[in-house]
Amino acid sequence: MNQPHRVLPLALVLLLVAGLAGSVLKPYPIYLISLWAVYTISAIGLNLTLGFAGQISLAQASFVGFGAYATALLLPHGVPFGFTLVIGAAISFILGVLLGFPALRVQGHYLAFVTLALATIAFLVFRNESWLTHGTAGIDKIARPIPFTSDVAYMWLCLAALAVVTLGVWWLLRSPWGRAFLALRENPVRAASLGVDVRTYTLLAFAIGAGLGGVSGALFAPLGQYIEPSEFALPLSFSLLLMVVVGGSGSFLGPFLGAMVSVALPEVLRSFQDYYLLIYGVIVILLLVFSPDGIVGIIARGVARLRPTDAPVEPKP
């Protein structure tokens, strides 16, 4: 399940099935599928930073926020959606590079705290700089790009964006960059001794992950057509981290499955009323206790069991 070339068709089929199902469903599941696609893009970005390059980040929500605010603020000025998406991704990419510098000096818990600081600063900027961001009142009536104004059309746009990101990351992971990321995660010293430019690839791991957060934010703003600072605070960063870990950190399919659990499972459990979040929490805890490598780990073990074992070879006389 960790081989991108093996699971790429599966991921693309998953997107197609989601889209076809969404086209015949009611607006509520259509919204959930769109939200899943948007969060999956962001989780793929974080998976690249955390799962493949081994750099922890609690600031992914901030990058989603930068992308969302760039789109929400630029669209009313007549800037086409495609440009706002690129601008949002570029802002997040640049900030990701800046965030990557501390990662050159600190690791583990210390790096988590550095990224936590950025997340806090970003939230304060979104909330307090109301001359630009409209502060706690938020920005509403964010227009969807023509011709993707209907719920179904916008869902297809989100799924198409996810498909492009999926193909891009698949290519990246198969390229020397992807191998360098893995080397960085497994042993930075050995990676350096083999000629991997640790500095450049650490910065790139943050920057690409952050850029995908920006893409996700650019799609998020017109989806709900309203944004406010609290949506991009720490709870979203934790939620995205949960998506990566629950899905299977460092696996290609992990973010897809993790985001599905995070978006769909609470909705499925709503019939338990006051207890639904409690049950959701217990399920997630049990999942991680029994399968630390996430849902992908469970599937991989299941597939391995189903495979016939090779028959013992009789020695030739």
Next chain:
Amino acid sequence: MRISTTKLAIGCSLLAVLAASPAAFAAKSVLEIAIPAELSGSGATVGVLWRDGVMMGIEDANAKGGIRGHKLHGTAYDTQTNPAVSRAVIQKALDGKPFAVLGPVYSGSVIVDEALTQKAGITEIMGGEAGNLTSQGDPTLFRTSLGQAQTIPPIISYLKDKVHAKSVGASYVNDDFGKAGNVLFLADAKKAGLNVTTDISSEAGQVTFQPDLLKMQAAKTDAVFLYDHEEEVARFLKGFRQMGMKAAIVGGSTVADAQAIKLSQGAADGAVSFAGIGSSSPIPAIQSFVKRFEAKYKTHPDHNAIKGYMAVAMLQAAADKEGKADAKGLAAALHGLMITPDKYPLIMTPMKVLANGDIDNGGYLIQVKGGKAVVLNYVGPK
């Protein structure tokens, strides 16, 4: 056997009526009430009380025959105090074609919801008080309490006419509630010729207000306008008294709220607020509601529970005005409606629904004296 023409005509007519309206002999359908509310997350204390108030209202309405013979059924949806989730649950609720939507309370969730309820033509009666909610021109959105645009002007008048203040320092909590109130206060204070010497934001959960108070002390303001949550109001007031400051304290409804008075341990004495209908309002029907609510849910209801309860009465009155329980006509029937407790007991105190979706059901100028909220003046609905 011969059948007379008259008998034949009567028989055919009866059959025709039966065929045309089978529902006439069936039980009337149940009206679904969607209740999106903040049942988890930072707004849970507010949303849970709102939901319980609505549920109690539905129970009481059903005991009296529901709405035009239709029983009501409420379904609560947790928004998790997150607009993105709120958008999902309101979509789920609207897919079920509800009779009306009662909730949510937080501004962000209300804003994402109202766009969808308006599109669906479903009436949404929410618990939000932020000034901007009803200024968007949504004909299907209604409040259940006074908005900030109605509660702040009486405080400005009090500052001008009773305190004779020339300068005022403002302190507000930097969230959607506090910021929206602060913006309105600054605009009204400017119009009234008050000099706002300091305008300081605080965080929800802020422990100490000493730096803010030092700034206000240095500015030597005649009065302090405090727009914060109950716990922070108490902390601010304690610090204010410890520093020996003498400026008059005025503010939003939380300044003279029972919780703030209790937590401030005497520091709230002298503080004045203008509050809409709440659990301490000296209205017999409200006091009876408070006792029944406490007995049922084992907790004290605040104004959010009362607002939720009254929202059900608004539906009853609107349906009666349109003459049928039709979801599409509810909003139009609500505009300009005067609802009185003699006809609709759940409303508890007379309420006028205004053209923009605001309501007017009166309010109280309250001062804290000897650890109790004392009504200085009652302003009834116009």
